[in-house]
Amino acid sequence: MSQPKASKIIKEHAELRKALRDTDTYSSDLQGDADVRDYRQIPLEIDPPRHHLYRSALAPYFVKPAIERHISEFRSNSITLVDRYFNSDPSEVIPSLSLPLVMQNLGAIYNRPQDVKEWISWGPDVWTAESEVRSGDVLHRYLDRIYEEALSNTSKDIWSEIAHLVIDGKKITEVEFRGIAGVLLAGGRDTVVKLLTGILWHFARKPEDLKELRGNTQGISEAIQEFLRFLTPLPLMNRTTVPESGRDSLPPDRYVGMSFMSANFDESVFENPFSVDLKRPRNPHLSFGFGPHTCLGNHIAEIEAKVFLEALIQSQFTWQIRSEDTKFHDSPFGLVPDQFRSLQLVAIANAR
Ligand code: HEM
Numbered sequence: 001m002s003q004p005k006a007s008k009i010i011k012e013h014a015e016l017r018k019a020l021r022d023t024d025t026y027s028s029d030l031q032g033d034a035d036v037r038d039y040r041q042i043p044l045e046i047d048p049p050r051h052h053l054y055r056s057a058l059a060p061y062f063v064k065p066a067i068e069r070h071i072s073e074f075r076s077n078s079i080t081l082v083d084r085y086f087n088s089d090p091s092e093v094i095p096s097l098s099l100p101l102v103m104q105n106l107g108a109i110y111n112r113p114q115d116v117k118e119w120i121s122w123g124p125d126v127w128t129a130e131s132e133v134r135s136g137d138v139l140h141r142y143l144d145r146i147y148e149e150a151l152s153n154t155s156k157d158i159w160s161e162i163a164h165l166v167i168d169g170k171k172i173t174e175v176e177f178r179g180i181a182g183v184l185l186a187g188g189r190d191t192v193v194k195l196l197t198g199i200l201w202h203f204a205r206k207p208e209d210l211k212e213l214r215g216n217t218q219g220i221s222e223a224i225q226e227f228l229r230f231l232t233p234l235p236l237m238n239r240t241t242v243p244e245s246g247r248d249s250l251p252p253d254r255y256v257g258m259s260f261m262s263a264n265f266d267e268s269v270f271e272n273p274f275s276v277d278l279k280r281p282r283n284p285h286l287s288f289g290f291g292p293h294t295c296l297g298n299h300i301a302e303i304e305a306k307v308f309l310e311a312l313i314q315s316q317f318t319w320q321i322r323s324e325d326t327k328f329h330d331s332p333f334g335l336v337p338d339q340f341r342s343l344q345l346v347a348i349a350n351a352r
Contacts, residue, residue, distance in 0.1 A: 002033055002127075002134065003238045007253040011262030013269045013286070019239070019258060020291035023047050026239035026256055028293060036127050036136035042179035044187075047243065048292055053167050058180070058296060061158065066109075067299045073108040074304055077101055078311035086317045086347040093343045098196040099124055102189060105304050110158035110184075118142070124190045139185065143178050150177075158184070188297045191233040195301060196308055197340045198231040202276060203312070204321045204345055209278055214313050223278040224305045229285035230276050230336065235261035235329070237289070260286045261333060274335050322346040 010019050019026050029047050031040065040046060043054040060066065078101060085097040100120050107116040122129035122138055129138035150163035162180050165172050172180070203210040213219055242254045263286045265273040270280070288295035295301070325342040328334050 002035060003236070003257075004255055006236075006238055006255040006257035009236070009257035009259050009262070011259045011266075013263040013266040013284075016258060016260070016263045016286060017290050019256075020286075020289060020293070023292060025241065026258070027241070027243045028239060029243035029245050030238065030240045030255075031244060032238070033127065033136075036134050037140075037182070039175050039182075040179050041183040041186075042176060043296070044183050044293065045179075050168075051292055054180070055292070055296070057165050057167060058162075061161070062296050062299060064299045064303075067303050070105070070108045071303065071307060074105050074307040075311065077104045077108075078308045079315070082308075082311050082315050082317070085345075086315070086319065090322045090344045090346045093197050093200055093345055094124060094193060094340060095120075098193045098200070099189075101196065101308065102192045102304070105300075106188060109300060111155075112157050112159070119185070119189075124193045126186050126189065139182060140178070143181055146181070147174055147177050184297075187295075188300060192297075192301050192304060194233040194337075194340070195227060195231055195305055197343060198233075198337060199227050199305065199309065199312070200319070200345060201321070201324075201326070201337065201340065201343060202227070204319050206276070207318050207320075209276070210312070210318065213278065213309070217310070217313060219279060220306055220309050220313075222280065222283070224302060224309065225283045225285065226276060226278050226280050227305070228287040228301075229264045229270070229280075229283055232261040232264050232285075232287050232336070234287070234289075235259065235338075258289075260289060261329070261336070265333065317347045319345045319347050 010016050027047050028045055028051070030045055031038070032045060033041075043051050043058065046054065081097050081101050081104075085091070085093070088096075103116050103119045106119070107113045126139045127134045127136065146159045147163060150157075150159040153160040153163075159181060163172070163177055167176070209223075213223060236257045236259045238255045238257055240254045241256060242250055244250060264270070267273055269284065288298040288301075322344040323342065324340070324344070326337050327339040327341055329336045329338045
């Protein structure tokens with residue numbers, strides 16, 4: 001998400017949790033990505049109490065049991081793509097492995113397997129799907145098309161379910177549909193892609209961590225939490241001290257940054273925060289946020305990552321970095337990857 005520079009950033013773990021709950025002082029009533037869209041992403045950019053109406057209508061599609069129903073498909077997607085990646089000539093991890101995996105899994109969850117190829121063609125970021133210059137054209141063309149289709153569609157896919165949602169006694173409008181479908185497509189893509197790519201990158205640099213997990217698969221869930229903390233795939237989101245709806249003039253210094261990343265490296269909560277400790281005993285990271293806007297897709301991300309890690313463990317592959325162009329975060333987070341602009345891995349041993 002592209003966000004205007006905040007005049008203040010909340011960094012400390014306890015203070016951030018407090019602020020994320022205090023939606024009166026720190027409002028989400030703001031328009032993000034103003035360069036590429038002119039509507040709210042829902043429920044992300046709406047405050048309680050209205051936020052709650054959307055959130056509770058969407059929640060049933062994202063609860064743990066709803067996602068767990070797709071585990072066998074996630075597993076077969078992971079095994080096939082991991083095997084294919086390491087058995088082929090070296091290639092880029094994101095287009096060859098992590099992006100297709102995330103999109104195939106999303107196709108299963110949303111019951112839209114027919115869209116997977118199109119979603120992959122957009123690349124990891126929907127706003128730069130067509131060129132380096134940010135634009136909403138590709139996403140909006142797709143959303144216009146599926147809205148028409150969803151209205152007349154009786155099949156049980158996510159878009160027809162959403163197009164027929166009733167909020168506060170009224171069927172949702174096309175703009176609301178855009179706001180919901182847009183965030184469901186954009187929110188769960190580059191974040192999960194970064195998580196899965198970061199896992200592969202870490203094991204290439206520290207194969208002993210993968211070896212240890214192979215000997216103790218009980219540690220998989222803890223390991224996922226530590227990858228989520230260390231990588232913090234969504235590092236910061238803004239709030240506004242002056243809700244934007246219905247106002248003509250707004251102070252330019254109204255934005256306050258909620259730094260999930262700073263909180264995840266708060267030394268008063270996490271010992272040696274810059275070390276990736278896959279056995280970290282207590283890990284109250286804020287990678288999925290906190291409070292009413294806590295990530296709706298957290299079970300998707302956690303379950304996908306778990307199944308992916310199981311597939312890596314079972315594959316018996318070990319790998320190293322063949323080439324990389326990793327952009328790291330600015331100081332003090334210079335050890336944490338921000339963007340994998342290029343990453344090629346190569347298998348060094350196959351113990352099968
Ligand atoms: C590793 C993967 C992910 C990370 C790190 C992540 C992170 C976050 C964070 C930090 C927030 C809170 C934003 C705020 O407070 O302003 C959030 C909200 C949200 N996320 Fe995720 N997310 C991930 C995956 C997903 C997936 C897979 C989906 C769905 C397909 C998703 C959909 C959403 C939605 C709809 C919201 C808004 C919730 C609300 O406002 O009530 N996310 N995410």
